Amino acid sequence: MQIKGSRTGWITMIKNWGQNWTTGILLTDQGLSFRVTTSDGITKDFTYVIPPNWGFGQTFDGKINF
Structure with a gap:
């Protein structure tokens, strides 16, 4: 798992x-x-899933599946 x-x-x-x-x-x-x-x-990139104004406890959908 990596984050950018x-x-x-x-x-x-x-x-x-x-x-x-x-x-x-x-x-x-x-x-x-x-x-x-x-x-x-298998590697998948989920790009720009979370906007800069995110907060702890929020959830987001990456729209990509394996």
């Missing part, structure tokens, strides 16, 4: 527990994209 802010490159995320992932990098006030790679090597 509108002012960063791709950042590898660390699985914290369950479905929770972390970076340790402050990404507030940035639009966010995600890159997911499955165990069988």
